[in-house]
Amino acid sequence: MCSYNSVNGVPSCANQDFLNKTARQQCGFNGYIASDCDAVGNVFNDHKYTKTPEETVAAVLNAGMDVNCGSFLSQYTNSAVMQNRVSVDQIDRALHNLFSTRMRLGLFDRNPKDLLLYGRIPPNEVCSQEHQNLALEAARKGIVLLKNDHKLLPLSKNKSMSLAVIGPNGNNANVLQGSYFGPACNPVEIFKVMQSYVGYVSFLEGCVDGVNCTSATIDEALNFAQNSDQVVLVMGLSQSQEREEVDRVHLELPGEQELLITNVAKASKKPVILVLVCGGPVDITFAKSDRNIGSILWAGYPGEAGGLALAEIIFGEHNPGGKLPMTWYPKDYIKVAMTDMNMRADTSREYPGRTYRFYEGPTVFNFGDGLSYSRYAYEFTSTTPTMVNLTQLSTVKTSMGFDSVNYMSVDDIEGETCEKAKFSVTVGVQNSLEMDGTHPVLLFMKPTERKDNGYPVKQLVGFQTVNLKAGEREEVVFELNPCHHLSTANKDGLMVIEEGTKDLVVGNTEHIVNIGF
The missing domain is CATH 3.40.50.1700 (Glycoside hydrolase family 3 C-terminal domain)
Incomplete structure (x- = not known):
């Protein structure tokens, strides 16, 4: 679904990069793309992105939208065709995406209410125990x-x-x-x-x-x-x-x-x-x-x-x-200006940053805060590595950042290579009080030293939930992929793996991991 917002000046329902290149080509999406209700009208009436209703119809169909929630396309598609702004092939494509999806769902086999598992659900089933x-x-x-x-x-x-x-x-x-x-x-x-x-x-x-x-x-x-x-x-x-x-x-x-x-x-x-x-x-x-x-x-x-x-x-x-x-x-x-979408803090203009990953100001409560009637103790077990050697990625060209730290661009690393470089982090969790509890274990990564390189203050790399009886201990294992979990976006927006030490953090317990190439 494309909604009411615009990105970089282009309304979502008229954004070919999102609907066609990202959704269909990169992600392989083969369903139909619908507008949020009246979002097509907003392209013309609110964003002022197009000059006429017919130009609006052309913009959204060219971008890859198929179905309009609202009446805009039903009112203006015919005149858009008459003005040669929209071809019949484009309309056929939209109909194909819609009806092929419905056919895959079996909606044309017979009465959908008789066919589908969820076609007739009485109130007593909705409100079942x-x-x-x-x-x-x-x-x-x-x-x-x-x-x-x-x-x-x-x-x-x-x-x-x-x-x-x-x-x-x-x-x-x-x-x-x-x-x-x-x-x-x-x-x-x-x-x-x-x-x-x-x-x-x-x-x-x-x-x-x-x-x-x-x-x-x-x-x-x-x-x-x-x-x-x-x-x-x-x-x-x-x-x-x-x-x-x-x-x-x-x-x-x-x-x-x-x-x-x-x-x-x-x-x-x-x-x-x-x-x-x-x-x-x-x-x-x-x-x-x-x-x-x-x-x-x-x-x-x-x-x-x-x-x-x-x-x-x-x-x-x-x-x-x-x-x-x-x-x-x-x-x-x-x-903080609502329109300032910068994530990273900028002290030169007293900008504190956004989200737990980059915000550097005071907080009322933090992402991940939450107490319990139990007390949980953590420890990284001896099986958790202190060194993650990525020499198997050595065929990938390394670069040096402005702070003289070597890094690899994730875009240059093949997915299969990343899979081979996976490693495990094992955390022991103990419920040390007399009440049973369900406890989410949050694993963060943060740099051992804060540098002015635009990297996050910390970032969540995994979480698991354990059910522990009073006094019980359990070990949870996190499988970390260096390309996904050890990489960060640098100031140029590139996802990179940086050489050096990182802290793995659960609660107040830390474990230093050295990343080497």
């Missing part, structure tokens, strides 16, 4: 524990305990779904799930207009907090703040959410638990350093089973193991 279990598993694994001072979590299940759930996302099952979702199977609000764990649960939205929170009902919230044994604040964002065609203009929590959180935390009998329901990062530096906020959970948009998964984690029925999929930047990061 197996599917609901899968939704719960996905929610459990996606929730990230970001702070847990003094082991506040998990809470004890206590029928004599009173719990206050405060926040605009605490009693809203829809917000947990995120964007673009169908009818959910038995969605339950966080507040309602909590009622099965403790004796008394009260709920207060805390904001007069949902997550926008232009006005917080702080006095009422303080009363709830002071009269409860424990407080769970369920804050964050919703589709009113972040969705298709709606972008945030800041990285802070909306409105008076921060004011509500800090006041409730200060008034509560015990440190509070902060749950954030949101897709993108938010700057909650204030919460990280607030002693009255004992635990922070990021739920993302966890889906129909998100309320149950959160309750299971809060009350210790599930050990959290999720990791952040993105860096959380401080609020000042919005000063």
Whole structure:
């Protein structure tokens, strides 16, 4: 599918390099290419890339697009043919790509609803127990524990305990779904799930207009907090703040959410638990350093089973193991120009870079952060090499960078040669506490010395998930391909393998590998 964006001034649906050269020639794609809905109209109306509708039809068909989601082609293709801008052969090609794909799927053999395995799926199968279990598993694994001072979590299940759930996302099952979702199977609000764990649960939205929170009902919230044994604040964002065609203009929590959180935390009998329901990062530096906020959970948009998964984690029925999929930047990061697509930091113009691989400024949380109720220890085993000798690549010409370091261009190395140069990294992982856990093991590579050569601060080269019982140890093996995992893009955009030492990093454990030619 080609979408609404343009790259280097060319709208995606009119970009022959992407649709034809990359997708079809390089990747061997033999299906049909469809536009996002009304993306063809955008080429003409919004990008102003073409002067007439007929010229637009020619541009997208010449680029390799086959199917238009929308009415633009149905309105203007005939006139484009009449003006000799589009040939019948081009239309035949688009139809061939569409119908040959549908034929391969068997859609013309007989009634598709009778033919296909997924042609008739009744609601009871959609909402089967197996599917609901899968939704719960996905929610459990996606929730990230970001702070847990003094082991506040998990809470004890206590029928004599009173719990206050405060926040605009605490009693809203829809917000947990995120964007673009169908009818959910038995969605339950966080507040309602909590009622099965403790004796008394009260709920207060805390904001007069949902997550926008232009006005917080702080006095009422303080009363709830002071009269409860424990407080769970369920804050964050919703589709009113972040969705298709709606972008945030800041990285802070909306409105008076921060004011509500800090006041409730200060008034509560015990440190509070902060749950954030949101897709993108938010700057909650204030919460990280607030002693009255004992635990922070990021739920993302966890889906129909998100309320149950959160309750299971809060009350210790599930050990959290999720990791952040993105860096959380401080609020000042919005000063970086949205149109500046440079990845690498540039101190000469105070540009901090983008993504965990190149960003060199302060962070709220980092890509890959995530705590657990267990403690995991790592060690690189003796079978992990300290020297990776790539002499088998010696037929490849080496070059010298401006920093006098030899390197090989990956483009000059044959794929079979790269396969022969593979090596294994073995990491021992031990669950050293008394709770079973599921734990993602993230293997990073970083240079032993930071140089001004444009190479990443670090980069993820592999990850595996292990299920460890309390006290159990297991070894995980990463197969590394030098061309894929030891290469980096230099300042000229070439993927190169550089001679010298690299650090392999898991958690706080490092292993130095020397790469020689």
